Amino acid sequence: MEWYLALTLLLGVVCFFLFLGLPVAFAFMAANIFGTALFIGGLAVMGDWTIASLSLQSMPMEFHEAISYSLATIALFLLMGEILLETGVAFKAIGAIERLISRVPGRLSIVSIVGGTVFSSLSGSTVANTAILGKVLLPDMLRRGYHPAIAMGPIMAVGGIAMLIPPSALAVLLASISQKSVALLLVAGIIPGFLMAMSFFAYVIIRCRLNPDLAPPFETDYSYLDRPLTIAINSRRRTLWSRTYTGRWLRPVNRFLPTLLYIFPLFSIFVVVVGSILTNFASPTEAAAMGCLAAFGACLFFRLFKNRITITGIEGADFGWAEIGKALMETAKVNTMIIFIIAGSLVFTQAMAVSGATQGLLKAVTALDLSPLSVVLVMIVILLFLGAFMDQVSMLLLTLPFFLLGPSSLQAVYDIDPIWLMVLILITMEVGLLTPPFGLLLFVMRGVAPDGIRIGQIINSALPFILIELAVLGLLILVPSVATWLPSLVK
Amino acid sequence: MASLIDRFEILFEKFNLFVAICVAGSIGLFAVLVPFDFFSRKLGLRGLEWLNEGAEYGLYAGVFLSASWVLYKGAHVRVDILLTALPKWAARKVERAVDLFGALLCFCMAYFGANGTLSAYAFGSLPDKDLQVPNWIVLAVFTVSFVMLAIEFLYRFRRAGQSDHKTTSDIGF
Amino acid sequence: EEVTLRGVSCFPIGAPPGVPFEEMVSEINEKGKGVVQINLLGGAPAIGSPFQVVERMAQGAYDIAGCPEAFFGNIIPEAPALRLQEVTFAELRENGGIDYFQEIADKKNVKFVGRHHDDGAFNLFLAEGKAIDKADLTGLNLRVSPVYTAFFKALGATVQRSSMPEVYTLMESGAVDGYGWSVRGISPSWIPVTKYRVEPGVYRASIHTVANLNKWNSLSDEARAILNDVVIGMETRMEGTSDYAKQLDEETFKKLAESGIETITLEGEEAEKWVGMARQTAWDEFIEQNPETGPKLKELFTAAD
Ligand code: NA
Numbered sequence: 001m002e003w004y005l006a007l008t009l010l011l012g013v014v015c016f017f018l019f020l021g022l023p024v025a026f027a028f029m030a031a032n033i034f035g036t037a038l039f040i041g042g043l044a045v046m047g048d049w050t051i052a053s054l055s056l057q058s059m060p061m062e063f064h065e066a067i068s069y070s071l072a073t074i075a076l077f078l079l080m081g082e083i084l085l086e087t088g089v090a091f092k093a094i095g096a097i098e099r100l101i102s103r104v105p106g107r108l109s110i111v112s113i114v115g116g117t118v119f120s121s122l123s124g125s126t127v128a129n130t131a132i133l134g135k136v137l138l139p140d141m142l143r144r145g146y147h148p149a150i151a152m153g154p155i156m157a158v159g160g161i162a163m164l165i166p167p168s169a170l171a172v173l174l175a176s177i178s179q180k181s182v183a184l185l186l187v188a189g190i191i192p193g194f195l196m197a198m199s200f201f202a203y204v205i206i207r208c209r210l211n212p213d214l215a216p217p218f219e220t221d222y223s224y225l226d227r228p229l230t231i232a233i234n235s236r237r238r239t240l241w242s243r244t245y246t247g248r249w250l251r252p253v254n255r256f257l258p259t260l261l262y263i264f265p266l267f268s269i270f271v272v273v274v275g276s277i278l279t280n281f282a283s284p285t286e287a288a289a290m291g292c293l294a295a296f297g298a299c300l301f302f303r304l305f306k307n308r309i310t311i312t313g314i315e316g317a318d319f320g321w322a323e324i325g326k327a328l329m330e331t332a333k334v335n336t337m338i339i340f341i342i343a344g345s346l347v348f349t350q351a352m353a354v355s356g357a358t359q360g361l362l363k364a365v366t367a368l369d370l371s372p373l374s375v376v377l378v379m380i381v382i383l384l385f386l387g388a389f390m391d392q393v394s395m396l397l398l399t400l401p402f403f404l405l406g407p408s409s410l411q412a413v414y415d416i417d418p419i420w421l422m423v424l425i426l427i428t429m430e431v432g433l434l435t436p437p438f439g440l441l442l443f444v445m446r447g448v449a450p451d452g453i454r455i456g457q458i459i460n461s462a463l464p465f466i467l468i469e470l471a472v473l474g475l476l477i478l479v480p481s482v483a484t485w486l487p488s489l490v491k
Numbered sequence: 492m493a494s495l496i497d498r499f500e501i502l503f504e505k506f507n508l509f510v511a512i513c514v515a516g517s518i519g520l521f522a523v524l525v526p527f528d529f530f531s532r533k534l535g536l537r538g539l540e541w542l543n544e545g546a547e548y549g550l551y552a553g554v555f556l557s558a559s560w561v562l563y564k565g566a567h568v569r570v571d572i573l574l575t576a577l578p579k580w581a582a583r584k585v586e587r588a589v590d591l592f593g594a595l596l597c598f599c600m601a602y603f604g605a606n607g608t609l610s611a612y613a614f615g616s617l618p619d620k621d622l623q624v625p626n627w628i629v630l631a632v633f634t635v636s637f638v639m640l641a642i643e644f645l646y647r648f649r650r651a652g653q654s655d656h657k658t659t660s661d662i663g664f
Numbered sequence: 665e666e667v668t669l670r671g672v673s674c675f676p677i678g679a680p681p682g683v684p685f686e687e688m689v690s691e692i693n694e695k696g697k698g699v700v701q702i703n704l705l706g707g708a709p710a711i712g713s714p715f716q717v718v719e720r721m722a723q724g725a726y727d728i729a730g731c732p733e734a735f736f737g738n739i740i741p742e743a744p745a746l747r748l749q750e751v752t753f754a755e756l757r758e759n760g761g762i763d764y765f766q767e768i769a770d771k772k773n774v775k776f777v778g779r780h781h782d783d784g785a786f787n788l789f790l791a792e793g794k795a796i797d798k799a800d801l802t803g804l805n806l807r808v809s810p811v812y813t814a815f816f817k818a819l820g821a822t823v824q825r826s827s828m829p830e831v832y833t834l835m836e837s838g839a840v841d842g843y844g845w846s847v848r849g850i851s852p853s854w855i856p857v858t859k860y861r862v863e864p865g866v867y868r869a870s871i872h873t874v875a876n877l878n879k880w881n882s883l884s885d886e887a888r889a890i891l892n893d894v895v896i897g898m899e900t901r902m903e904g905t906s907d908y909a910k911q912l913d914e915e916t917f918k919k920l921a922e923s924g925i926e927t928i929t930l931e932g933e934e935a936e937k938w939v940g941m942a943r944q945t946a947w948d949e950f951i952e953q954n955p956e957t958g959p960k961l962k963e964l965f966t967a968a969d
């Protein structure tokens with residue numbers, strides 16, 4: 001069979017079922033049955049049913065072999081964020097950030113960007129990121145007369161940063177499936193991630209300064225700044241020790257104490273996780289697991305401030321085993337969803353290879369005699385197109401065999417820096433999170449936004465941020481060292 | 492008959508939830524065992540040599556067996572462009588057709604899995620690992636999970652036909 | 665009349681470890697004109713998992729396959745004997761070792777035709793700063809496959825199982841300090857993360873030609889003679905003690921040294937301990953897994969103690 005027929009047939013089966021609304025993993029499985037019988041089993045070439053049926057019979061074992069140890073890291077990175085989310089610690093941290101930021105145009109939008117960036121460094125999940133900011137900040141913003149455009153856009157946009165700044169479940173997936181260094185990719189995402197956050201920050205400030213109606217300033221209640229600060233240590237509801245402070249440093253202390261208490265312990269988790277990967281002290285899996293324990297430890301620490309140690313203005317976390325259980329259940333759900341797709345699509349990748357579709361397409365692209373830069377642009381355009389219609393995991397798995405996997409992939413043939421390319425792919429996927437009709441974060445926002453917000457408004461609010469992300473992508477294409485400098489220090 | 496199907500549905504969802512709780516627990520256990528293994532190695536102790544292979548088996552079994560619970564929660568990511576664009580009555584028809592196809596697909600997968608299980612049992616085949624779980628057990632897990640998925644698709648098909656049906660989705664990563 | 669056999673390889677077509685089988689197929693097709701031909705359908709993983717190639721062949725999907733014994737240990741648990749052999753294959757054909765192995769393979773409908781290729785002995789490869797000078801691996805965390813898990817553990821290493829694609833990541837992230845691999849089969853991508861190679865090598869990384877037994881029995885004597893002739897010809901040429909194999913080893917050692925991998929050679933007592941431990945742990949494990957056939961295989965496959 002001609003390679004383009006095979007390609008059309010295999011992709012056609014996936015896309016047909018995908019657009020009918022069959023869950024992605026099952027759309028891949030439908031294609032697996034066709035692909036295994038026709039190509040791996042050779043029915044298309046030999047017309048011999050024995051091999052085809054034996055191939056179908058041995059296909060299930062491939063699903064088992066597709067699940068390798070490195071994929072276990074994904075669950076751990078998801079769990080880190082879920083623990084902070086379900087115990088309520090993430091909410092408290094955002095509250096602390098809110099106190100820190102005052103007198104800027106679009107204050108709450110800025111809070112969402114800073115808070116989202118902080119949470120990005122603690123969570124591997126873009127959805128957890130968007131959901132939490134949407135739940136905490138959006139109702140408040142709309143009540144205070146923020147225009148939906150400036151209220152929802154930053155929340156969604158900053159959600160995508162979670163996949164750039166480590167920990168990132170998608171970065172682990174991308175690097176481990178394409179057999180490249182997970183550690184270097186995690187490190188490479190840091191600078192572009194913060195750069196992205198700063199661009200969002202600048203955009204919101206400029207936009208709100210030009211058009212103050214977008215985010216009407218409101219009088220924040222600063223009375224808490226003058227409240228006397230009482231610290232007490234309690235045991236069994238009796239106060240063992242207490243002190244009250246009303247000195248001249250009261251205002252700054254009241255303002256910064258929550259940050260010291262919430263943000264620094266959390267930030268130290270990020271430092272531990274990323275630091276141990278950076279220094280080769282631990283593998284990404286080990287770092288992720290320690291990150292989970294550290295997050296749990298931090299939550300226990302914050303629980304001290306619920307009853308044991310009471311400080312005026314500090315609420316402390318209040319959670320029990322039920323919340324930890326919920327975090328684990330959420331992790332199990334998302335993890336199963338992701339890995340089920342991965343298992344299903346690896347057989348698909350094999351069918352693509354043996355049918356000649358992969359080689360054929362690659363040869364066709366190579367025959368165009370493009371420069372490496374144009375090849376990178378072609379890859380990005382393909383991913384942007386797919387990203388409009390597909391989820392991030394599926395588009396990765398569909399394109400990796402051509403782009404990154406093995407010695408005859410475009411990356412190898414054109415000798416493109418794999419770390420740089422993978423960062424570009426991550427940013428492109430981040431754009432895909434916001435592009436209609438299928439934009440995961442658009443859906444999440446629709447889920448958490450109050451009634452009366454239309455999907456059209458959500459899409460409009462995302463638009464400027466899509467452009468900013470594309471601009472950052474352009475910068476990285478022109479100046480690769482933005483992505484490759486930090487990993488080169490590690491090497 | 493209808494009440495029997497209803498009763499089985501309740502029982503089946505309870506079983507799914509039970510499986511999911513076990514899977515969630517195993518993730519928690521893994522988060523504890525990995526650092527334990529790591530630090531005991533750093534201290535020059537043996538560590539948990541079975542952890543890598545054990546985690547691979549656990550991840551495999553967990554993902555496949557909890558897939559029908561995830562389907563029940565509507566959390567398998569899917570593209571609903573067509574469904575939201577179509578008029579309601581047509582969307583419902585497509586939805587039901589897709590559920591029926593999903594069930595058929597899963598029965599096919601279960602059939603291949605069952606064949607594979609029998610052949611692996613007959614050959615007594617073992618994996619090339621230190622932790623040797625016979626292949627037929629691995630394949631039996633596959634078969635069971637696709638039977639569960641097929642049942643869940645059939646229930647989805649049934650629920651989608653009921654008048655008070657609302658599509659829910661709960662996706663993301 | 666001419667018979668065409670359906671052939672498959674456990675390696676991707678064109679990948680270095682699969683090339684000897686592909687060359688052998690061409691040679692058979694040359695010599696077997698009018699009698700027997702092999703139509704090479706493809707290689708794993710394109711045709712499916714390498715671990716299932718021989719199983720499917722035994723069931724009749726294919727007629728002949730080229731695979732290392734690790735890929736058919738799943739259906740013939742005695743297969744590891746083929747890498748533990750200490751006497752030459754010529755001797756094994758003399759002393760009844762191959763006949764006894766065939767008796768065992770008969771039950772799984774597999775014909776052992778011959779060992780057509782050998783990728784050399786297994787060496788331990790270590791990362792920068794992890795050099796050893798004794799047969800002692802205490803304090804090292806090593807990536808293992810079942811081939812040498814017991815051996816490394818017996819010398820005090822902690823071990824971590826991983827698949828082949830993960831070796832680079834594990835070495836690069838410092839998660840493991842080393843790995844075992846056949847000297848001629850080491851992947852070029854591992855060279856930047858590898859600093860030392862430890863001699864002496866142990867066991868053999870061999871690739872074998874196996875066939876569907878029913879199909880084999882249905883072939884004419886003439887066809888079988890041609891197949892035997894070519895496969896056993898390659899088996900003899902690849903014998904670890906042959907000049908050809910020694911020359912291949914020399915070239916590999918030189919190449920590794922040129923890419924900056926230093927050789928650590930254990931000598932005297934330490935070398936004896938190294939080799940002795942490798943031998944003892946592997947055969948103990950083998951006999952434990954094959955209590956009935958193990959002792960006899962050990963007797964046939966090793967030089968008398
Ligand atoms: Na992150």
Ligand code: NA
Nearest residue numbers: 387432435438
């Ligand atoms: Na999109």
